[in-house]
Amino acid sequence: MDTESTYSGYSYYSGRSRGSHRHGERSRDRHKSRSKESSRSEKSVTINAPPAEPLLGEQSVRGEEVQDDNWGETTTAVTGTSEHSLSQEDIVRISKDLDDSVGLDCKRYLNVALSVILGLVVLLTPLAFLILPHLLWPDRLRTCGTACEGLFISVAFKLLILLLAVWALFFRPPRAGLPRIFVFRALLATLVLLFVLSYWLFYGVRILDSQDEDYQGIVQYAVSLVDALLFIHYLAIVLLELRQLQPFFSLCVTRSTDGATQHYNLGQLSIQRAAVVILENYYKDFPVHNPAMLTASKSRAAKHLAGLKVYNVDGPGGNNAAAGIAQSQSRAMIAAAARRRDSSHNELYYEEAEHERRVRKRRARLVVAVEEAFTHICRMQEEEQKKASGDVMDPREAAQAIFPSMARALQKYLRTTRQQHLHSMESIQQHLAFCITNNMTPKAFLESYLTTGPTLQYGKDRWLARQWTLISEASVTSGLKDGTIFLLKCIDFSLVVTTKKIPYIQLAEEFIDPKSHKFVLRLQSETSV
Amino acid sequence: YNSAVLFFLSVFQQRIEIHKLRDGDNLILGFSIGGGIDQDSNSSQNPFSEDKTDKGIYVTRVSKGGPAEVAGLRMGDKIMQVNGWDMTMVTHDQARKKLTKKNEDVVRLLVTRKSLENAVRQSMMQH
Numbered sequence: 001m002d003t004e005s006t007y008s009g010y011s012y013y014s015g016r017s018r019g020s021h022r023h024g025e026r027s028r029d030r031h032k033s034r035s036k037e038s039s040r041s042e043k044s045v046t047i048n049a050p051p052a053e054p055l056l057g058e059q060s061v062r063g064e065e066v067q068d069d070n071w072g073e074t075t076t077a078v079t080g081t082s083e084h085s086l087s088q089e090d091i092v093r094i095s096k097d098l099d100d101s102v103g104l105d106c107k108r109y110l111n112v113a114l115s116v117i118l119g120l121v122v123l124l125t126p127l128a129f130l131i132l133p134h135l136l137w138p139d140r141l142r143t144c145g146t147a148c149e150g151l152f153i154s155v156a157f158k159l160l161i162l163l164l165a166v167w168a169l170f171f172r173p174p175r176a177g178l179p180r181i182f183v184f185r186a187l188l189a190t191l192v193l194l195f196v197l198s199y200w201l202f203y204g205v206r207i208l209d210s211q212d213e214d215y216q217g218i219v220q221y222a223v224s225l226v227d228a229l230l231f232i233h234y235l236a237i238v239l240l241e242l243r244q245l246q247p248f249f250s251l252c253v254t255r256s257t258d259g260a261t262q263h264y265n266l267g268q269l270s271i272q273r274a275a276v277v278i279l280e281n282y283y284k285d286f287p288v289h290n291p292a293m294l295t296a297s298k299s300r301a302a303k304h305l306a307g308l309k310v311y312n313v314d315g316p317g318g319n320n321a322a323a324g325i326a327q328s329q330s331r332a333m334i335a336a337a338a339r340r341r342d343s344s345h346n347e348l349y350y351e352e353a354e355h356e357r358r359v360r361k362r363r364a365r366l367v368v369a370v371e372e373a374f375t376h377i378c379r380m381q382e383e384e385q386k387k388a389s390g391d392v393m394d395p396r397e398a399a400q401a402i403f404p405s406m407a408r409a410l411q412k413y414l415r416t417t418r419q420q421h422l423h424s425m426e427s428i429q430q431h432l433a434f435c436i437t438n439n440m441t442p443k444a445f446l447e448s449y450l451t452t453g454p455t456l457q458y459g460k461d462r463w464l465a466r467q468w469t470l471i472s473e474a475s476v477t478s479g480l481k482d483g484t485i486f487l488l489k490c491i492d493f494s495l496v497v498t499t500k501k502i503p504y505i506q507l508a509e510e511f512i513d514p515k516s517h518k519f520v521l522r523l524q525s526e527t528s529v
Numbered sequence: 530y531n532s533a534v535l536f537f538l539s540v541f542q543q544r545i546e547i548h549k550l551r552d553g554d555n556l557i558l559g560f561s562i563g564g565g566i567d568q569d570s571n572s573s574q575n576p577f578s579e580d581k582t583d584k585g586i587y588v589t590r591v592s593k594g595g596p597a598e599v600a601g602l603r604m605g606d607k608i609m610q611v612n613g614w615d616m617t618m619v620t621h622d623q624a625r626k627k628l629t630k631k632n633e634d635v636v637r638l639l640v641t642r643k644s645l646e647n648a649v650r651q652s653m654m655q656h
Contacts, residue, residue, distance in 0.1 A: 525568065525621060526589050528561040529628040
């Protein structure tokens with residue numbers, strides 16, 4: 001109904017503006033045909049083509065009118081088949097070239113080098129504190145008593161524990177290369193450096209300069225340094241590992257191409273660390289990105305705008321008019337597209353029903369073929385293997401033997417579900433050998449082909465998702481906040497991440513006495529009065 | 530015609546006055562009630578109600594020779610009011626309480642009867 005009302009307003013204008021034209025009857029014809037169309041269409045497009053400045057309305061209308069004269073010669077149709085000139089393989093190759101970038105490796109090695117140097121400094125400082133007096137003024141040193149020697153043992157073991165702890169926490173293979181520095185680690189490194197420097201300063205001024213003879217004091221000083229380092233390591237554990245364990249935010253991750261959505265609960269992390277966690281989970285949770293599934297909707301979208309082209313016949317009319325013209329043109333296009341007798345929803349319905357039927361038929365054939373193929377193989381027992389009678393095969397040969405009987409059905413099925421680029425003959429045979437070795441049933445073998453699995457399931461060259469870019473309005477080292485939105489862009493698609501705070505849960509308790517559970521039957525009771 | 534309409538309206542419902550009988554310490558009325566909004570209105574158990582979702586108070590039994598029978602109460606009557614208290618939307622226990630008030634000797638009931646309705650309808654149609 002809305003369409004009709006706005007429509008009549010529009011055509012009223014066109015009728016009025018063309019009232020004085022010679023093409024009087026043609027305009028009336030078109031007016032009639034348009035109103036007929038609008039009564040037939042059931043679209044509820046509420047785009048109000050406003051009865052804008054009559055000047056602009058006239059211009060656009062006049063443009064259409066002129067187009068109507070010889071529209072057969074001048075319409076262009078977008079068919080949607082010749083859009084891509086790059087095949088998918090080219091894109092993959094380009095992305096692989098981008099992978100070999102030198103800059104990232106440099107940063108990684110620099111990080112490793114710095115942390116190794118810091119570690120050595122930290123490790124050797126207490127030993128230096130202990131050894132230097134012996135080297136510089138050995139004669140004046142008081143001999144180390146029993147307590148002092150006991151302290152030697154404590155220093156040794158504490159250093160060992162510190163060494164193991166630092167190795168466990170800091171020297172793990174890095175899982176990801178982050179775009180900016182890891183703020184907490186940098187802060188901790190600075191803290192340790194300052195700490196050790198201040199100890200050295202004190203040592204240099206008060207002990208080396210004055211050549212203190214109290215060796216036990218020096219040993220205790222070294223022990224206190226090691227203790228303090230162990231406490232800094234505890235601080236590092238809390239800041240780097242423990243703080244983000246408690247879930248605080250719930251992140252909703254949506255893939256831009258097909259809308260696959262997952263939710264993750266994370267603690268208080270910076271945006272870049274949260275991005276790493278999300279990407280690690282992406283490879284196992286999201287079904288693999290299949291570009292072949294998207295072509296159908298793209299062609300539908302292209303068909304919508306096909307056959308509509310707006311010409312601006314009045315030439316350049318100044319900047320102000322141009323913006324207005326563009327706006328009214330786009331509105332005119334939207335309104336015209338909505339008015340068209342569009343039966344694409346019908347096509348979609350029947351196409352999808354037909355596709356569903358075809359997939360089910362092929363799937364039935366495939367299941368039967370695989371089950372039949374598996375019956376030809378039987379496992380030989382140990383004793384039978386001893387008295388082998390020729391024709392004994394290992395799993396790979398067995399797989400190759402039964403593969404041809406199911407190959408055709410499998411290939412047809414993969415083609416129908418548009419998965420054929422994800423699996424190669426070699427990978428299928430390998431999977432078959434694997435299933436035979438592990439005594440899997442035909443259903444288990446087929447599971448990886450009937451359903452689309454996560455990205456990790458397929459070989460690395462099929463992933464199409466290696467190089468990620470983090471796009472964020474806030475700084476990537478800032479922490480997650482409620483309402484933070486950032487994008488993880490890949491070449492073909494992007495993941496849109498929105499953050500929501502997990503609500504504070506106020507839990508109340510209610511005590512129910514177990515003896516208070518009593519029941520009574522409700523019947524049609526009859527009471528005498 | 531006007532008189533027929535008034536007749537129609539007044540006879541659908543009947544006013545019954547029951548004088549309670551003293552039996553030792555209790556005052557008895559001589560009938561049993563069933564129904565109530567808290568009852569399970571299983572249709573098989575309440576043959577008196579026309580509408581199976583009716584949760585009103587119905588007379589299920591009238592003891593022979595008791596005050597209720599003498600006053601004209603019949604089995605299957607739906608009690609609409611007791612001494613002015615509405616009985617159409619009460620629980621079973623509330624209805625019982627309203628009927629067995631110790632300080633009242635007389636209860637005035639407003640009842641409807643299906644047979645009454647049918648009789649009036651038939652007489653209306655004849656006119």
